[in-house]
Amino acid sequence: MNVDDVASLVNGLRIADEKSEVDGQIPGHSTLQDSIQSLYQYARVTAIQAQEIQSLAGSTTLLSSLDITEIYSLHRIAKEFTEVTRVLDDTANNLGNAAELSIIAYLASLGGQGGANVRDGSLLQRILSHFDKQIRSIVRGVLNDFSNVQCVLWKIAEECYNQATSYSGALHPDNYFVEHEEASLEWPYDPDFEAEEYYEHENRLDVDEDYAKAFSEQIEHRRENSKREERSWVDFWVLVLDRCPGGPTLFHPRASYEFNLSKFATTRIPRYLFRTFDGKSSGRNDDNMIASMTSVSTSSGDGRIDLLSLPEHEATDMLYTHLTKTCSSGQASDNLMSWTSSLLFAIQYAIWRRRTFGCDPADINICAIDTRRFPHGQFAQDMWLLQAYRHIAEQEGGERQKFFRFRLDDERYHNGEYLSQGLVNHAGRSCMVSLKSLEESGLYDLYPEFTNIQGTEKWTNRVLELRQRWSIEQRTTPQEIQLASMVTRRCFNTFETTDMVLILLAFKARKIRGALPERVVNESLQECRKLQISPGYGMNCKDMFSKAKSRLNENITENYEWRSFQVGRSMSEAALQDVVRTMSSLRDRRPDNDSLHPQNNTPKATDEVVDNGKIAKFRDQYGSGFQLSSTSTLDAAKAYVEQVEMVLLTDRH
Numbered sequence: 001m002n003v004d005d006v007a008s009l010v011n012g013l014r015i016a017d018e019k020s021e022v023d024g025q026i027p028g029h030s031t032l033q034d035s036i037q038s039l040y041q042y043a044r045v046t047a048i049q050a051q052e053i054q055s056l057a058g059s060t061t062l063l064s065s066l067d068i069t070e071i072y073s074l075h076r077i078a079k080e081f082t083e084v085t086r087v088l089d090d091t092a093n094n095l096g097n098a099a100e101l102s103i104i105a106y107l108a109s110l111g112g113q114g115g116a117n118v119r120d121g122s123l124l125q126r127i128l129s130h131f132d133k134q135i136r137s138i139v140r141g142v143l144n145d146f147s148n149v150q151c152v153l154w155k156i157a158e159e160c161y162n163q164a165t166s167y168s169g170a171l172h173p174d175n176y177f178v179e180h181e182e183a184s185l186e187w188p189y190d191p192d193f194e195a196e197e198y199y200e201h202e203n204r205l206d207v208d209e210d211y212a213k214a215f216s217e218q219i220e221h222r223r224e225n226s227k228r229e230e231r232s233w234v235d236f237w238v239l240v241l242d243r244c245p246g247g248p249t250l251f252h253p254r255a256s257y258e259f260n261l262s263k264f265a266t267t268r269i270p271r272y273l274f275r276t277f278d279g280k281s282s283g284r285n286d287d288n289m290i291a292s293m294t295s296v297s298t299s300s301g302d303g304r305i306d307l308l309s310l311p312e313h314e315a316t317d318m319l320y321t322h323l324t325k326t327c328s329s330g331q332a333s334d335n336l337m338s339w340t341s342s343l344l345f346a347i348q349y350a351i352w353r354r355r356t357f358g359c360d361p362a363d364i365n366i367c368a369i370d371t372r373r374f375p376h377g378q379f380a381q382d383m384w385l386l387q388a389y390r391h392i393a394e395q396e397g398g399e400r401q402k403f404f405r406f407r408l409d410d411e412r413y414h415n416g417e418y419l420s421q422g423l424v425n426h427a428g429r430s431c432m433v434s435l436k437s438l439e440e441s442g443l444y445d446l447y448p449e450f451t452n453i454q455g456t457e458k459w460t461n462r463v464l465e466l467r468q469r470w471s472i473e474q475r476t477t478p479q480e481i482q483l484a485s486m487v488t489r490r491c492f493n494t495f496e497t498t499d500m501v502l503i504l505l506a507f508k509a510r511k512i513r514g515a516l517p518e519r520v521v522n523e524s525l526q527e528c529r530k531l532q533i534s535p536g537y538g539m540n541c542k543d544m545f546s547k548a549k550s551r552l553n554e555n556i557t558e559n560y561e562w563r564s565f566q567v568g569r570s571m572s573e574a575a576l577q578d579v580v581r582t583m584s585s586l587r588d589r590r591p592d593n594d595s596l597h598p599q600n601n602t603p604k605a606t607d608e609v610v611d612n613g614k615i616a617k618f619r620d621q622y623g624s625g626f627q628l629s630s631t632s633t634l635d636a637a638k639a640y641v642e643q644v645e646m647v648l649l650t651d652r653h
Contacts, residue, residue, distance in 0.1 A: 036095065043088065100139045104128070107157055107240050114239030116232070123229060124236055127176050134170040135160060151425065154247030161237040161250075161375050173230040241375075242304050249335075249422030250377030253308050269371045269379050271499070273339040273418055274346035278364045280357050282330030283337055287432055290337055290367065290424040297332035303422045305335065307385070316392040319385055320400050322419075323407070328357065337424070339379065341416030343368075344507045345463050347443070350435045351450060352459040361436040368492060373429040382417040383408065412464055433491040441490040446483040447507065470508040480505065 108128060112118045118125050128135070142156045163169035205212045238252045277285040284291035295303030307315050322336040340346050343366075350364045371379060386408050393404035407413070444451050449469070455462045481501070488500040 039091070096140075099143070100136045103139050103153070103156065104132075104135055107153070107160075107244075110157075110243040111236045111239045113243060116236045116239055118236075124232065127173075127233055130176050131171050134163070137170075138163065150246060154241065154244035154425075157237065157240045157244045157247060158375050161234070161241055164234050164237050165376055171233075173233045176233075177226060177230055238377075242306070246423065246425065248375065248378055248424065249304050249306055250375060251308055251380040251421065252306055252377050269376075269381075269418065270341040270416070271371060272343075272495070272503070273341055273369050273371055273379065274343055275337070275339045275367045275369075276346045276349040276353065276364065277367070278353055278357070278359045280328045280353075280359065282325075282328075282334070285365070285367070288425065288427040290420065290426060292335045292337050292420075292422055293330040293332055294335040295422050302333075303335055307335065307421055312389060312392050313396075316389040316396075316400070319389060320393070320403060323382065324403060327353070335421045336419045337421070338382075339369075339418045339420065341418065342463075343503055344466065345415045345460075347435075347438065347450065348463050348466070349459055350438075351456050352462070354435060355456040361439060362434050364435040366433050366435070366438075367426065367430055368433065368495065369424075369426050369430040370495065374424075378424065379418045379420050382419055383414070385419065413460055415460065415463065431492050431494045437491050438487065441487045442483045443487055446480060446487065446504065466507070473509045473511055476505060476510045 108118045108124075111124070116124055118128070138159050139156050142152060142159060146152055146155055160171060163171035164173065166172060167174075205215060235252075238250055241247045242249060275285070275290060277290075283293050284296045292303055307318060310318070318333065318335065321331060322334050322338070325331070325334065340349075346366050350361075350366060353359055353364055354361055386404055390404050390408065393400045449455065449466060455465070458465075484501045484504040485497070487504060488495075488497050492500040
């Protein structure tokens with residue numbers, strides 16, 4: 001069976017809400033369900049009896065007492081059991097197929113409700129048929145892994161979307177279109193024919209400008225049409241997700257809107273995001289879900305409407321209203337929720353809420369999420385959205401214009417804000433920690449400045465003060481590493497220890513060097529060794545250098561255990577998380593390009609001389625903090641990494 005065979009099965013095994021006008025039941029639905037349940041009960045009883053008989057059949061005494069007639073009867077029954085087992089196995093497989101195909105048909109119907117053409121013979125129907133095996137594998141995997149029926153549908157749709165948007169995904173459109181484009185390359189344009197018409201076509205391209213122009217326009221038209229068709233496959237899964245009960249609402253620029261789609265698609269989301277909340281926070285905030293005011297206040301489905309699909313003035317109004325609301329309220333029309341890439345910012349916000357609203361520190365929580373485990377488009381950077389709608393704010397003028405200019409132009413208050421919309425199901429992809437747990441785990445021993453009484457009365461300005469105070473580079477002590485390790489183990493134990501230790505240490509601009517592990521107590525020895533450059537990290541360094549295709553200004557310490565990259569501007573926490581295993585000099589004055597512009601730290605103009613395109617690509621990926629220099633060659637950097645590997649390999653053996 002394939003997707004096209006589902007029609008005969010869906011009538012009996014249906015997820016949709018269609019009811020009979022007579023008795024409120026789907027025809028045949030009750031009979032099939034009753035039959036399956038009855039068969040299941042009989043099968044369970046039979047399995048129990050079979051286990052009892054199996055134990056008796058192992059008795060040599062009982063078997064030796066049987067005569068030839070009884071032995072023959074036993075053999076005949078065993079053969080019949082084999083046939084019964086085959087029938088049961090076939091039935092189980094057919095029921096499994098029916099369940100998988102019914103789910104696929106239902107998901108396809110959700111896309112159709114959103115306007116996608118999934119009728120027989122349509123492009124989407126052909127693509128669905130092409131990926132039949134892969135989609136069924138995804139359905140089977142989710143059904144086997146999740147017992148909560150409420151999240152099965154959106155989990156399946158989310159994984160299909162992930163596989164469709166990932167270049168290495170099983171459902172990526174290239175796996176369909178490239179194959180079909182190669183098969184449809186028509187004579188005489190296919191060089192494989194090597195026919196006379198092909199060479200005539202090539203000659204005309206050289207001598208006939210009108211012919212060449214027409215052919216070029218034809219190729220461009222085909223290319224644009226191909227892009228639209230490929231995009232329709234991803235759009236289809238976005239529509240499905242939008243309509244799955246309990247599913248996410250993604251930021252997904254529609255082709256009909258004037259957005260920089262390529263810029264949005266390549267916008268890097270930090271590895272970790274944080275949200276601080278308590279009982280006075282707007283929306284729903286708990287161990288399983290973060291939901292907007294719109295999602296919890298109405299049943300109209302407005303929480304499933306993507307901000308980017310709204311008319312520009314309406315979207316601008318929602319964005320402005322959300323970003324200017326008070327910290328203890330929210331309008332029912334607000335479908336947005338705020339996150340930050342800065343753990344420092346999240347902690348200071350928790351401290352401020354405790355002082356301002358009198359909340360118990362045990363009731364103030366920070367939800368930390370690993371964004372790699374969420375679909376692309378679950379989060380959008382506030383700067384990107386503000387820039388996308390800035391022209392509307394400029395047209396409207398007044399307070400909105402001033403606010404947009406302030407948020408975009410005053411880098412002192414760029415705090416790595418990211419937005420989600422609708423529901424965010426974070427269970428199994430997050431870590432929840434209370435302010436009380438952070439306090440009891442030694443956070444204030446690591447950073448006593450958090451206990452300053454005057455500091456608890458401020459939030460964003462206090463963060464600015466701390467960043468300015470901590471911007472002077474300083475050595476990191478073994479005790480600080482031990483404290484950061486302890487906070488990580490007790491509060492963020494579901495995330496990678498190394499990442500969280502370095503995020504905590506990165507509140508200050510630091511330089512870590514020297515053989516620290518020998519001076520650190522035993523309980524944090526392993527965490528400290530993870531901070532050293534291991535052979536695996538060395539390979540990551542090589543890969544990073546090869547991507548950069550440029551020279552990095554590098555300080556190499558005498559003991560080869562620690563490296564220090566010279567940073568031009570302050571490095572964002574997001575960039576730090578990506579290269580954390582390849583560097584040991586850590587700066588974090590602001591998240592997400594939130595520079596304080598310290599003197600003598602401005603990148604030089606010569607930074608842009610060598611291979612501008614690749615350097616720009618490198619900076620986009622790893623942050624603008626790297627200062628490129630001609631004093632240290634790529635080969636020298638690779639040679640150093642090899643030396644590090646040899647030293648550590650010798651030490652381990």
